[in-house]
Amino acid sequence: MIRFSTLDVEMPPIDPQRIKAWIGEVAERLGKSVGELYYYFCSDEKLLEINRERLGHDFYTDIVTFPLTNCETVLSSEFCISLDRIKENAVTFGRSYESELHRVIIHGVLHLIGFDDLTEEEEKEMREQEEIALVFYKNVL
Numbered sequence: 001m002i003r004f005s006t007l008d009v010e011m012p013p014i015d016p017q018r019i020k021a022w023i024g025e026v027a028e029r030l031g032k033s034v035g036e037l038y039y040y041f042c043s044d045e046k047l048l049e050i051n052r053e054r055l056g057h058d059f060y061t062d063i064v065t066f067p068l069t070n071c072e073t074v075l076s077s078e079f080c081i082s083l084d085r086i087k088e089n090a091v092t093f094g095r096s097y098e099s100e101l102h103r104v105i106i107h108g109v110l111h112l113i114g115f116d117d118l119t120e121e122e123e124k125e126m127r128e129q130e131e132i133a134l135v136f137y138k139n140v141l
Contacts, residue, residue, distance in 0.1 A: 001034075001035075001036050001037070002016075002019070002020045002023060002034060002036075002037045002038075002039070003036075003037070003038050003039065004016055004019075004039045004041070005038070005039070005040055005041070006040070006041045006042065007040050007041070007042035007043075007046050007080075008042050008043050008045075008046045009041055009042055009043050009046075009083050011041065012041055012083055012086075012101055013098070014101070018137075019102075019105065019137075022106075022133075022136060022137045023037065023105075023106070023109055025136055026106060026109060026110075026133045026136060027075055027109065027113070029136075030113050031073075032071070032073060032074065032075050032112075032113055033073065033074050033075070034074070034075050035068075035069065035074040035075055035076035036068065036076045036077075037075060037076065037077055037079070037109070038077070038078045038079065039079050039081060039105065040078065040079065040080045040081070041081050041083050042080055042081070042082060042083070043082060043083065043084050044060050044082045044084035044085055046080075046082075047060070047061065047064065047080055047081075047082040047085070048060055050064060050080050051064055054066070060082070060085060061082070061085065062081065062082055062085040062086060062089060062104050062107075063079055063080065063081045063082070063104050063107060063108050064079070064080050065077055065078075065079055065108045065111050065112065066078040066079070066080075067112060071112045071113070075109065075112045075113070077108065077112055079105075079108040081101075081104055081105070081108075083101075086100050086101050086104060087100075089104075099134065102134060102137055103130050103134060106130060106133040106134070106137075107126070107130060109133075110126060110129050110130065110133070115129055
């Protein structure tokens with residue numbers, strides 16, 4: 001089950017059924033299945049508040065991921081995504097808003113699967129996996 005909701009913003013222009021199918025395909029391709037994934041879209045300020053309260057981090061970010069299980073075989077998590085950060089990053093990196101939103105949506109899933117982005121090497125692999133996933137998105141439905 002994958003659910004999308006908002007905290008303090010309007011729902012972004014997404015196709016929930018298509019995104020659900022896409023996430024399922026990406027997970028399956030990487031040997032996982034989808035359990036319960038909850039996406040919460042919010043503002044920069046709301047995500048900063050969540051980041052401070054739940055993680056003790058005092059900085060803006062585009063996504064925070066809160067796994068609900070160990071995600072060894074079944075992915076279950078809450079994701080909080082800043083739509084303000086998505087807009088800013090789209091401009092910064094020369095991408096469309098839609099493309100950046102999809103990149104961040106799958107970025108959280110890739111973290112659950114085991115990809116990280118703390119080192120240059122890890123970040124390179126994460127970006128490659130994001131690109132592969134974005135190609136899959138174009139072919140879903």
